[in-house]
Amino acid sequence: xxxxxxxxxxxxxxxxxxxxxxIPTLDIARLFSAHDNxxxxxITTPLNKATFTKANEESEKIGDPVINIEVFxxxxxxxxxxxxYESPDLSLGVGMIQKFFKGTEMLSEQLEEYLEKVxxxxxxxDMFFPWATDSAxxxxxxRLVFHGISYFALCxxxxxx
Numbered sequence: 420x421x422x423x424x425x426x427x428x429x430x431x432x433x434x435x436x437x438x439x440x441x442i443p444t445l446d447i448a449r450l451f452s453a454h455d456n457x458x459x460x461x462i463t464t465p466l467n468k469a470t471f472t473k474a475n476e477e478s479e480k481i482g483d484p485v486i487n488i489e490v491f492x493x494x495x496x497x498x499x500x501x502x503x504y505e506s507p508d509l510s511l512g513v514g515m516i517q518k519f520f521k522g523t524e525m526l527s528e529q530l531e532e533y534l535e536k537v538x539x540x541x542x543x544x545d546m547f548f549p550w551a552t553d554s555a556x557x558x559x560x561x562r563l564v565f566h567g568i569s570y571f572a573l574c575x576x577x578x579x580x
Contacts, residue, residue: 426456428540431489433462433530434565435545436506436523441470443567445486447543449474452484460487460539462530466505491529498522523547527554534558 430451434444445461452459461471468490475485493505498518503509507519531554534542539560544551546566555562566573 427458428456429458429460429537430541430543431460431462431534431537431539432565433542433544433548433551435547436464436467436493437508438470438506440545440547440565440567441467444543444545444565445471445474447565448486449478449483452486458487459484460489460537462489462491462533464493464505465490466493466503489533491526491533494522494525497525520547524550527551530554531557534560 430448432444432448434440441463448459448461451457463471468488471486471488475488478485495502495504498521500515500518500522504515504519507516526548527550530551534554535558538558541561541563542551542555543563543565544555546564552562552564568576
């Protein structure tokens with residue numbers, strides 16, 4: 420490799436499994452992957468994979484870069500959820516949402532195995548995954564937080580509280 424050739428930048432995105440988080444994260448990943456020498460990967464679960472697969476199919480049709488998709492198994496049975504409950508957008512009962520969040524915490528082991536194997540340049544993980552900071556730090560991978568609320572809304576919230 421020529422030392423003057425730019426290195427590929429690999430950014431991994433790990434959105435929360437709700438539509439209000441996955442769609443904006445997908446948009447950000449598309450912006451990154453539109454640049455030369457940038458590879459974007461989105462981590463998701465089997466149920467939510469279709470959101471990203473459909474977007475990739477549309478990108479391919481118009482010649483845009485495709486985003487890599489990495490699928491993690493969501494631990495529904497381990498936390499007492501029925502099969503397929505991999506999104507808070509589904510009608511989850513009062514006690515079920517707590518089980519869902521417990522399941523998201525259990526994804527840390529899969530994330531660490533993936534980060535160790537792939538060693539991306541950066542991890543952009545959702546605000547609902549605070550444990551991702553420690554996971555990324557184990558492998559000296561910078562972690563950015565995806566926080567879907569606009570900067571204006573955060574400033575207004577700070578002033579009010």
